[in-house]
Amino acid sequence: MNFDILISGAGPAGLCLARALSGHGLRIALVEQQPLAALEQPAFDGREIALTQHSAQLMRQLGLWERIEAFAPNALSPLRDARILNGASPFAMVIGHGLTAHSELGWLVSNHLIRRAAYESVQAAMQANGDITLLAGEAVSRVGSDAQGAQVTLASGAVLDARLLVAADSRFSTTRRAMGIAADMHDFGQTMLVCVMAHEAPHHHAAWEWFDYGQTLALLPMNDDPTTGSHRSSVVLTLPHHAIERLLALEAGVFNQNLARRFAGRLGAMTLASTRHAYPLVAVYPRRMVAQRFACVGDAAVGMHPVTAHGFNFGLLGVEALAQGVLAAHAAGRDMASAEMLERYEQRHRRATRPTYLATQFITGLYTHDSLPARALRDMALRVGERLMPFKRALAASLTA
Numbered sequence: 035m036n037f038d039i040l041i042s043g044a045g046p047a048g049l050c051l052a053r054a055l056s057g058h059g060l061r062i063a064l065v066e067q068q069p070l071a072a073l074e075q076p077a078f079d080g081r082e083i084a085l086t087q088h089s090a091q092l093m094r095q096l097g098l099w100e101r102i103e104a105f106a107p108n109a110l111s112p113l114r115d116a117r118i119l120n121g122a123s124p125f126a127m128v129i130g131h132g133l134t135a136h137s138e139l140g141w142l143v144s145n146h147l148i149r150r151a152a153y154e155s156v157q158a159a160m161q162a163n164g165d166i167t168l169l170a171g172e173a174v175s176r177v178g179s180d181a182q183g184a185q186v187t188l189a190s191g192a193v194l195d196a197r198l199l200v201a202a203d204s205r206f207s208t209t210r211r212a213m214g215i216a217a218d219m220h221d222f223g224q225t226m227l228v229c230v231m232a233h234e235a236p237h238h239h240a241a242w243e244w245f246d247y248g249q250t251l252a253l254l255p256m257n258d259d260p261t262t263g264s265h266r267s268s269v270v271l272t273l274p275h276h277a278i279e280r281l282l283a284l285e286a287g288v289f290n291q292n293l294a295r296r297f298a299g300r301l302g303a304m305t306l307a308s309t310r311h312a313y314p315l316v317a318v319y320p321r322r323m324v325a326q327r328f329a330c331v332g333d334a335a336v337g338m339h340p341v342t343a344h345g346f347n348f349g350l351l352g353v354e355a356l357a358q359g360v361l362a363a364h365a366a367g368r369d370m371a372s373a374e375m376l377e378r379y380e381q382r383h384r385r386a387t388r389p390t391y392l393a394t395q396f397i398t399g400l401y402t403h404d405s406l407p408a409r410a411l412r413d414m415a416l417r418v419g420e421r422l423m424p425f426k427r428a429l430a431a432s433l434t435a
Contacts, residue, residue, distance in 0.1 A: 037063040037167070038370070039360070040186055040196035042174050043203030044073060046145075047332025047349040049152035051202060052166050053096050054357035056159035058364060063167045063194060064156070065186070070170040073153050080228035080311030081145040082254045082268035084113060084241070089347045090141050092354060093151075097158065101151035102143060109147055111257045112138035115240040120413050121247050122298070127420040128240075133427045138239070142254050142268070148346070174203075177212045179327040183371075198360070198371035201330045205318040205337025210330055215322050220395060222315040222339065225275040227282065229310045230256065231293060232264040234302025244297075245412065249273050251296060252340075259307070266307060269293065270340065278312050315339060319391055323383060324376040331356055336387045339394050348387050355382045 039055060041048045044066035052062050066073065085093070093099045102109055116139060117126040131139050160166045169188070176187040177199060184199035201209035210217070242253035252270035259266055271281070271293070284292060286306050294304040318337030323330045332349040359379045363370040 035063070035167075035192070035194050037061045037194065037196040039063070039198050039200065040065065040184065040194055041200045041202055042177075042186070042209040043201065043207075043332070043334070044068070044153075044168065044170070045202060045204070045332065046148050046152050046346065047334075047353055048200070048202030049149075049156050050092075050096055050098075050350065051200065051331055051353045051357060053152070053155050053159050054353055055360060056156075056165055057163045058361055060165060060360075060364065060370075061167075062165055063169065063196065065169045065172050065174060065188065065194070067173040068170065070168075073149075073168075073170060076146040076149040076153075078144065078146050078309065080230075080268075080308065081313075082142050082228075082256065083145050083148060083346045084254065085141045085143065086347045087136055087140060089350045092350050093148075096152075097155040098148065098151040101154055102147050105147055105150065108257045108260045109143055111142040111255060112239050113140045113142050113241055113255065114138045114238070117240050117242050118416060119242060119244040119246075120416055121245070121409060123413065125413075125417065125420075126242075127416045133423075134431065142241075142256060145346075174209055174212070177209055179213070179325065181326070184327045197327065197369075199328045200356070201328070201334040202332045203334055205316070205333040207330065207334035210320060210334050213325050213328050215320050215325060215330075217318050217320040220317045220339075222317070222398065223274070224272050224315045225278040225312050226315055226340065227271045227273070227278050227310060227312050229269055229306060230266055230308035231269045231290075231301075232259065232262075232266050232305045232307045233294075234265070234304075235300065236265050237267055237301075246296075247409070249296065253297075253301075264305075264307075265301075267301075271296065272315065275312075275314070282310055282312060317391070317395065319388070323380040326373070327371045327376075329356055329376055329379060335383060336391060338391065339398055344387075344390055344394075348390075351386050352383050355379055355386075 038060040040063045041052055042065050044064045048064060052064050055062055114131045116129040119126045173189040174186055175189045178185050184196050186194045201207045203209050237255040239255045244251040250272040254268040256266040256268060290305050317339045320330060323335050331352040335352050336348045338345040356379050359375045360370045363375050
């Protein structure tokens with residue numbers, strides 16, 4: 035089978051790229067090793083995704099936003115402010131929406147709803163344009179490329195040819211690796227536990243990033259439960275893996291007490307309102323994002339630590355940049371997978387992501403080190419940052435842009 039674009043991975047980034055390219059006379063293939071049922075009804079995975087204003091606009095253009103609103107009108111929660119805390123101190127550096135031109139810094143929505151909306155948007159494009167082929171339940175076995183195109187062999191033995199191959203198959207991308215592209219990986223040696231908790235005290239739609247001693251806590255404000263009216267938040271707790279395993283095994287009532295204690299009672303009583311999920315913390319940045327007739331998007335291009343909440347936002351930026359490059363070349367009758375186009379994409383995406391990736395590594399190192407000098411330095415940094423309005427405006431801009 036021959037295609038113009040072959041996308042390895044039908045996660046949110048791969049689906050969004052296919053949707054962005056549809057309707058322009060290109061033959062697009064999506065290859066995904068998960069079965070079709072998993073794409074049609076993605077399971078709740080614990081993760082709430084923080085969206086910038088630009089990401090929200092891209093999701094509207096791709097038809098995801100309206101679908102999420104139709105699935106669950108209460109699912110899209112405004113993120114108005116962000117609070118950064120250190121240790122046991124009640125002091126917080128506050129990044130408020132008043133520093134921006136918007137009534138909120140961004141939005142929060144469950145990852146599984148993004149995946150479902152992206153899949154349904156692709157289905158609508160398939161019906162309207164007939165230019166997308168979805169091959170679910172198929173694993174990529176071998177890949178290669180030359181001056182004429184890319185070749186992909188599936189585990190089933192089928193051979194696919196394309197003018198451009200795109201990896202969108204996770205930060206540990208087997209497609210990227212098969213193309214001979216190395217990646218720098220930073221294993222933080224920790225695991226994050228994510229779940230939804232109901233709590234007594236209101237969150238006022240403010241996100242928390244709490245660098246406590248011996249643990250890191252994040253709170254992502256969700257809309258109140260539409261049935262009970264309870265305040266809800268997505269909670270992210272980062273600890274060594276063995277400690278997370280013990281928490282996963284706790285009976286719900288004991289777990290509730292444990293979380294309330296970890297939050298120092300600042301949210302009042304807390305009650306588990308979802309299943310619990312655990313993910314290892316590993317950041318990944320490939321040494322190249324492109325090769326001959328090949329490009330990476332999504333987590334395959336940048337695998338972020340979640341502390342700055344930029345992972346999916348960077349994924350959408352990559353989708354936007356690559357789609358614009360491909361479509362501009364195609365409309366002008368040029369090679370849409372030329373080395374020049376791919377180089378421009380890589381340069382654009384590196385400029386957009388590399389500084390934040392490196393800054394995140396630095397912040398995570400400073401704010402998870404518990405020596406006395408580090409504790410004093412990070413407390414001082416927060417207090418100085420609270421008074422530096424240009425710095426706070428820059429942080430607010432990074433959360434909304």
